[in-house]
Amino acid sequence: MRRIYLLAGVAVALLAATVVWGALMRPGAPPDTSPEAGFARDMQVHHAQAVRMSMIVRDRTRDEETRRLAYDIALTQQQQIGQMYAWLETWGLPQTSSGRPMAWMKGRHHVEMIAKPEQPTPESPPMPGMATSRQLKELEQASGRDAEVRFLRLMIAHHQAGVQMAEAALSLSDDPQVRRMATSIVAAQQSEIDLMERMLVARGEAERTQ
Structure with missing residues (x-):
């Protein structure tokens, strides 16, 4: 036996x-170290924080414009997370990598986006453009106009980094589905950046985006 x-x-x-x-x-x-795999992994992490911030601000304000924007961001990016998760499953690749974030962009004109190799601290964002744990906590504790302004400032920076990641994928990958996703991200997030900057202007906060 x-x-x-x-x-x-x-x-x-x-x-x-x-x-x-x-x-x-x-x-x-x-392959596991390809730009396609790196983009799918890193963008899932990046998107997940955008979803989290969007859900936080929806609970912290009654402003319909902000709540509608947050809902749209969360819905779109959660759907894209599912698509990128499915890519990795289809490719037979793990969902995470032992390498540092953004390493797939190394040696290109987006090299400034690569996360620094120093030992991270609790206050270090995992990737460029992402909010720190302190900023997330402050957003959770804010309300009303203060929460709206904090969310808009954080999400503008978040989207700017997301656009750069997507542009890097476009410059590095020939995969049709990756290119479609990256093109969609660039268009949608740049449009949302423009909207959020106008929303800051309406709240007298335009100077803080400079």
Whole structure:
């Protein structure tokens, strides 16, 4: 019986290895260190914080314009997170990487976006454009106009970095679905940046975006 269990275990292991190897060697699937894989992983993390901030501000203000914008951002970016998650599953690649964020952009004109290699602190954002833990806490504690202004300032910076990431993907990838996603992100987030800057102007906060 021990031998049977051992052989069964070996068979299961070999089957699992075959499935994984087949997925990794699937024709057309990008390698683990590719710009496509890096973009899908990093943009999921980036989007997840945008969704979080959007949900926070919806609970902290009654302003319909802000709440509508936050809902649109959360809905769109959560959907894109699902798409990028599915890419990695289809490609047979892990959802996370041991490498540092933005490493897939190395050596290109977007190199300034690469996260610094120094040991991160609790106050360090995981990627450029992302809010720190302190900024998120301050947003959670704010309300009304103060919450709106904090959200708009944080999300403008967040979107600006997101646009640069998407532009990097466009310059590095020939994958049609990645390029479609990146093009959509650039167009949508730049439009939202313009809207948020106008919203800040309406609140007398235009100088803070400079």
